[in-house]
Amino acid sequence: MSSEFRILIVDDEKMVREGIVCTLPWEELHIRVVGTASNGRDALDLVRKLKPHIVLTDVRMPFLDGLELIEAIRDEAPHIKTIILSAYDEFEYARKAIQLGAIDYILKPIQADELTALLRRVAQMFQEDVEREILLNGIRKRVRESLPSYLHALQKGDLIESIRFIKDLFPASKPAMWKYGRDILTIVIQELHLDGNLPFFMEEILSEIRTSSDLIHSATDLDLFLQVICGILQDRVIKNQKPTLPSVIQTVLEFVHTHYAEVITVQGVAHWIGLNPDYFSHVFKKYMGVNFIGYVNRYRIDQAETLLKQESLKIYEIAERVGFQDYKYFSKLFHQWKGYRPTDVRGKRSL
Numbered sequence: 001m002s003s004e005f006r007i008l009i010v011d012d013e014k015m016v017r018e019g020i021v022c023t024l025p026w027e028e029l030h031i032r033v034v035g036t037a038s039n040g041r042d043a044l045d046l047v048r049k050l051k052p053h054i055v056l057t058d059v060r061m062p063f064l065d066g067l068e069l070i071e072a073i074r075d076e077a078p079h080i081k082t083i084i085l086s087a088y089d090e091f092e093y094a095r096k097a098i099q100l101g102a103i104d105y106i107l108k109p110i111q112a113d114e115l116t117a118l119l120r121r122v123a124q125m126f127q128e129d130v131e132r133e134i135l136l137n138g139i140r141k142r143v144r145e146s147l148p149s150y151l152h153a154l155q156k157g158d159l160i161e162s163i164r165f166i167k168d169l170f171p172a173s174k175p176a177m178w179k180y181g182r183d184i185l186t187i188v189i190q191e192l193h194l195d196g197n198l199p200f201f202m203e204e205i206l207s208e209i210r211t212s213s214d215l216i217h218s219a220t221d222l223d224l225f226l227q228v229i230c231g232i233l234q235d236r237v238i239k240n241q242k243p244t245l246p247s248v249i250q251t252v253l254e255f256v257h258t259h260y261a262e263v264i265t266v267q268g269v270a271h272w273i274g275l276n277p278d279y280f281s282h283v284f285k286k287y288m289g290v291n292f293i294g295y296v297n298r299y300r301i302d303q304a305e306t307l308l309k310q311e312s313l314k315i316y317e318i319a320e321r322v323g324f325q326d327y328k329y330f331s332k333l334f335h336q337w338k339g340y341r342p343t344d345v346r347g348k349r350s351l
Contacts, residue, residue, distance in 0.1 A: 003130060005123050006034045008050060010043040010057035010069065011085060016110070020056070023112045029119050040064025044072055047080065053126055054119070056106075058085045059093040067096055074101045075331075077343050079129075081122050085110065136183055139169050143191050151192070154230075154237040162230045181222050185209050185229055186339055192237070205232055206339050248273055249287050260300050261323045266292050300324065301337045308345040315342050 011017050017036045026033060034050045037043035041063035047055065055073060059066040070082045084105040086094040094105040103122055106115050143150075146165070153161040169184050189205055209229060216225050252269060269292070270280040284292045300322040307318045316327040319342075324330035335341045 003030065003127060005031045005053040005126055006050065007031050007054040007056060007119075008034060008043060008046055008052040009036045010038075010040065010055065010061070010066070011036075012038050012058060012061045014038070016058070016085075016108075020110065020115070024116055024119070029116065029123055031119060031123055038062075040066065040069035043069055047073060047077065051077075052080060054081050054083065054122055056083045056085065059087075059097070067093060067100060070097055070100045070102055075343075078341055079344060081125065083118065083122065132183075135171060136180075136187065139171075139184060140187050140191070142169060143187055147191055150188070151237065154234045157234060157238070159227070159230055159234060162234060163226050166226055166230065179216075181216050181225055182209055185226075189233070192233070205229070205236065206337075208232060210339060246283075246287065248275070249284060252284065252292075256296055256299055260296060260303065261321060264293075264296050264323070296323075297333055298337055301334050304330070304334065304342065305338065305345060308342055318342075 009017055009020050011020075017038070021033050021036065031054070034052055035046045037046055039061045040057070043055070043057065044064060046052075055069070057066045057069055061069075064072070066084055070084070073080050073082055078101070082097070082102045084094050084097040084102050085108060086097075086105045087108045094102075097105060103125075104118055106118060150162060150165045153165060166184065166188060169188075170180055186206060186209060189209070216222055252273065255269065255272075256264065266281055267277050270277040273280070275283070281292055284295070288295055290298070304318050304322045304324075307313065307321065308315070311318065313321070315331075319325075319327050319330035324333075331342055
């Protein structure tokens, strides 16, 4: 294991903090202690400053308790893995922590060998995340290079060829390769979308993938899953080859692409183009396959993702720059549309 991971230790008892720092074989674990904190409030400040991979935290602390800290980390930096320290009479807290996304819990008094084993497992999880990211980046590159041939198979209705294309992307050397189904199909759909061949149905298909992929438990399940999703893709790509959009819709799209950071309403745009709002909504959805505000928000989300990858602005500043004043609403829509959170885009940089 070559990567070194950063850990933050949080406990209101100084002896506990120092005991953990001095006792565990950090070098062997490939983990570096980057800081300690005595309460949740200071810990959250350090999380933002030090960007640890792992946070080991007590439950009961002043200012911000362990559960509130874990919840804040989940919302701001969900890639961080959290572990709870819990006394025997605090098991209910530990259970709630797991529900909030904590990896596991350790009972006090802490046994060094038990905590070492858990941290070794968490570090291995991070290493697997890194390896998975490298693997998926390679698959994305292959998809981009082969996209024209795959698109041709979809456009001519060759379902067998389109399924074969996706199956060839799966890493044959990996055990239980079917576990990669959701990620690989998401990549294919995103690339089709970016290439302009799947502009209006991306969310619908990603939603189907998120729902159906939970039912995949074998290679046979994967085959059935691919048949369904490739059939949907084929149908949507063919539908996208429709006649040129009416000029009024093209005008509206140009307006959205230019003014997306401003306040945009159905009523305002309908008045601008001289149509009744209800009629405009009907026409827009007929040709675009999505309601007007839905299209506007999706375009904003696409622009936000580009900024997240290119700019060093805070996430809430990017949300405001693309037209969202409510950060929580922006984050919710981003996750719904992309299948991952805006913090995940930033989180991948720190791995």
